[in-house]
């Protein structure tokens with residue numbers, strides 16, 4: 004079955020976004036069991052853990068699911084760059100009474116080993132962000148029956164994924180929470196809204212499109228489908244669900260957001276990401292262009308964020324969330340998916356009434 008047929012066959016065309024640090028195995032399982040499609044966030048997982056999680060999902064869900072990897076470049080920063088970055092972080096570590104970390108030996112899990120594990124595990128769907136696979140890597144996944152979804156933030160990126168043989172495109176709009184997936188143009192040229200991006204990519208490539216960014220309820224689901232998407236992918240909408248692994252201060256920031264809650268920042272990880280504005284983001288804004296690129300800065304702030312989380316301090320953690328965060332609600336992830344689908348049907352009926360007038 005090709006990806007379009009797989010998505011068409013889903014009882015509910017809602018994909019739970021993979022979210023390192025916020026989604027969980029239980030969340031993916033609940034969504035797949037409810038009729039949507041769960042997604043394992045494997046970006047930070049060791050190869051053996053990826054294989055075990057895929058096997059458990061296959062056994063327990065009895066339904067399609069995806070596995071997601073972050074395509075981090077291998078990083079070999081020179082010692083002076085790491086020293087400079089740590090010096091800039093030193094006052095923040097000191098404020099939390101935490102020792103500055105030593106120079107790490109590793110900055111991110113090895114992508115090639117993670118990919119080899121995904122090929123061995125052969126999940127129904129594998130999705131990727133931050134960069135692009137080679138045609139040979141896509142072929143390796145196809146040879147074990149795994150369909151490939153590439154994240155695109157522009158039409159050019161969608162075409163590039165089509166050229167290497169991907170089966171579908173996740174169109175990540177400007178509204179989306181978490182890291183931007185751009186890999187061809189600079190950030191300013193990679194900030195297209197979900198509405199324009201979904202429609203443009205649908206017209207440019209003959210592949211199923213999954214719309215992502217700012218979809219928070221059934222009205223958003225109906226809108227994504229009306230724009231021609233085969234399914235939608237929702238992340239922020241699950242952050243308060245019973246199955247979230249988001250930390251306590253992160254969840255508190257979500258429940259108390261104001262009217263202008265999110266910003267893009269590079270300060271936490273060296274890669275632009277959307278999160279709830281806080282003191283670290285504000286005070287690092289002037290120097291965020293100088294911090295080392297992902298995954299180096301990500302690794303260097305890891306202990307800081309863990310300590311802040313432990314201290315229940317929302318001002319020094321990366322509270323990733325999308326522009327729709329004010330609409331996030333608590334509940335069981337599976338029940339939420341089913342409620343959004345009922346709302347999407349209601350929205351569609353209301354629209355038909357208006358259109359048919």
Ligand SMILES: Cc1cc2nc3c(=O)[nH]c(=O)nc-3n(C[C@H](O)[C@H](O)[C@H](O)COP(=O)(O)O)c2cc1C
Pocket residue numbers: 020021022023024025044046071072073131132154175178179180181182215216217218236237238239240323324325326327
């Ligand atoms: C907390 C958080 C973590 C995320 N982590 C990942 C990830 O590990 N891999 C990935 O491909 N996308 C990740 N994303 C982006 C989502 O795949 C998706 O593009 C986004 O959630 C859609 O926008 P929304 O948050 O407005 O629903 C993350 C998003 C959030 C909010």
